[in-house]
Amino acid sequence: MTASTYPEPQGDIPTKEISISEFGAAKAQSILAGSGKENAGVRVFIKSGGCSGYQYGMAIDDRELEGDLIVVDRGIKLLVDRMSLPLLRGSEVDFVENMMGGGFTVNNPNATSSCGCGHSFRTDNAQAPDGEGSGGCGSH
Template identity: 40%
Template sequence: MLSLTPVASSKVKEIMNLQNPVPAALRVAVVGGGCSGFQYHMAFENSTTEADQIFDFDGLKVAVDQMSSMYLDGVEIDYIETLEGAGFKFNNPNVKSTCGCGSSFSV
């Protein structure tokens, strides 16, 4: 199961509320690409499909398609702020390797 930390959930809600119209859900997916084979993808959605797995994090709806769900099992999404910058961090216990820049992975 996918999880979002309270900090990540709060940040997504904050960003969503700045959109017009306010999106219905956050889509989290795994797509092919990057030097290690897969990359994470996050986007706002105005609608979801029946095939999507829908998670609810304190009122935040997160949609995951069937293909991505097998790669996101056990993943925790966090939001971090450091001196180098801020962003969402995917903690995936299933990852076997990542690329040097840390933006792609393989399982």
């Protein structure tokens, strides 16, 4: 199976799989420009752990792996592996600034609960994988 690419939407048709906010795109563009990697994008992924069962991860990546979903939104290439996609479908990557600093976050319609720090989540009727997920926000 090869990577699936979804071009930037035309008109008012939103990208359904995953998107990035205007502010998130501006921050990502700045980070990507300083990365030194040509044709790099933002890889968004899910891993087990965190206080709610699953934890978000993001990285600058210039590789397109077999099975990746590749979406270009607001000029930013977003890469999602096939295992993470079902849990991220319909999500929006954003950047938030607050008194503690700033960082990327994921607005995920699939999450039914999340920890207070916003870096981990749980879906309906899903137990934490492998018995993980009982720690607090500091356990990331």
